[in-house]
Amino acid sequence: MYEKTVARKTVYEGRILNVDVLDVELETGRMSVREIVRHGVAVAIIPRLPDGRFVFIRQFRKPVERICFEVVAGNCDPGEDPVVSAERELKEETGYDIQRLENLGSIFPSVGYCTERIDIFFAELGEAGAPSFDDDERIESVIVTEEEMGRMIRDGEIQDAKTLAAWMLYQTKKAEL
Amino acid sequence: MYEKTVARKTVYEGRILNVDVLDVELETGRMSVREIVRHGVAVAIIPRLPDGRFVFIRQFRKPVERICFEVVAGNCDPGEDPVVSAERELKEETGYDIQRLENLGSIFPSVGYCTERIDIFFAELGEAGAPSFDDDERIESVIVTEEEMGRMIRDGEIQDAKTLAAWMLYQTKKAEL
Numbered sequence: 164m165y166e167k168t169v170a171r172k173t174v175y176e177g178r179i180l181n182v183d184v185l186d187v188e189l190e191t192g193r194m195s196v197r198e199i200v201r202h203g204v205a206v207a208i209i210p211r212l213p214d215g216r217f218v219f220i221r222q223f224r225k226p227v228e229r230i231c232f233e234v235v236a237g238n239c240d241p242g243e244d245p246v247v248s249a250e251r252e253l254k255e256e257t258g259y260d261i262q263r264l265e266n267l268g269s270i271f272p273s274v275g276y277c278t279e280r281i282d283i284f285f286a287e288l289g290e291a292g293a294p295s296f297d298d299d300e301r302i303e304s305v306i307v308t309e310e311e312m313g314r315m316i317r318d319g320e321i322q323d324a325k326t327l328a329a330w331m332l333y334q335t336k337k338a339e340l
Numbered sequence: 341m342y343e344k345t346v347a348r349k350t351v352y353e354g355r356i357l358n359v360d361v362l363d364v365e366l367e368t369g370r371m372s373v374r375e376i377v378r379h380g381v382a383v384a385i386i387p388r389l390p391d392g393r394f395v396f397i398r399q400f401r402k403p404v405e406r407i408c409f410e411v412v413a414g415n416c417d418p419g420e421d422p423v424v425s426a427e428r429e430l431k432e433e434t435g436y437d438i439q440r441l442e443n444l445g446s447i448f449p450s451v452g453y454c455t456e457r458i459d460i461f462f463a464e465l466g467e468a469g470a471p472s473f474d475d476d477e478r479i480e481s482v483i484v485t486e487e488e489m490g491r492m493i494r495d496g497e498i499q500d501a502k503t504l505a506a507w508m509l510y511q512t513k514k515a516e517l
Contacts (some may be wrong), residue, residue, distance in 0.1 A: 164400040164407050164478055175352040175359050177375045180453060182352050182359055187402060190478060198354045200377055202453070223341040224451040225364060225374045230341050263433045268500040272449045274408050275399040276357060276379070281501070300468070301341055301367060312480050316512045324447040324458070328504035331511075335493045 167189060179238065182325060202279035206249040207236035207325050209333050210286040218257050223305045232305065234326045241332050245282040253286055263287040265340055267332040272325060283329045285340055342367060356415065379456035383426040384413035384502050386510050387436060387463040394489065395434050398480045409482065411503045422459040430463055434481050440464040442517055444509040449502060460506045462517055
């Protein structure tokens, strides 16, 4: 199973993403076209408070025209170690200090047309501080119990795929954390 | 929490996706820019065999340059009812007949920059048939138990976000299915 790149054309270069159109040769020898959104590495963090509750966020997301319930997340700066990005995003979006950070794995949001990888972390939090949002972000933090997460997922209140995927990874690995 | 669209420019029109650049006005009055990938609705299906095992697929994905383990999934044709798309994709990619199809909810793969919505289904399967793949897809079906899924997630063998998110929805709702 492989597709060989025969030609590549960048059709859009933007701020957070580029789009390439590739001509690829399949194993059968047949040619096909792949439209690929190029996007940098990102991080998402599931932060647990000393009392066992979790910090998530709510924010308006223009592409889907709605307020989303999400894990704390953000893009890595170019060349930035994802561990550093995770610590930075957590501090920026929630204001909490991190006692311990554990990698839970990596996910790819859209393997069919996008290069983005999101590294998922679990964070044990310490004392609260004050969040310092980016100028063009309006983010609200939400503190929930594990039971509330289950109820919200069942009721369809969590529709962000990275949040559901990160929670799945956490559920699978929490016994070892 | 809202962002008002002030201007919109389509910067790329492709086969499966378009890219728009929007000027938006935030609640504070401040202006910002949003790059948005426009993508149609898709479906993903978790199909269970009469013996309790599940059918997933493996295929090479050019954007991430690797073979991915994924739920059965595909794009809806323009205007197509997602239920019809789900039945079609399941038949095409696995060849099985569907006894019962249940909606598990919807997910958004990349709320930060993409409009795509994926409707998630659970399918109770009947007898096997022969898959009929698209010409430029090379897809292998994989039959796994629930225990094997848990082991694969723990070992980082499942990195596709829609697959992890769909499995999370299935886990949360399986008692009622």
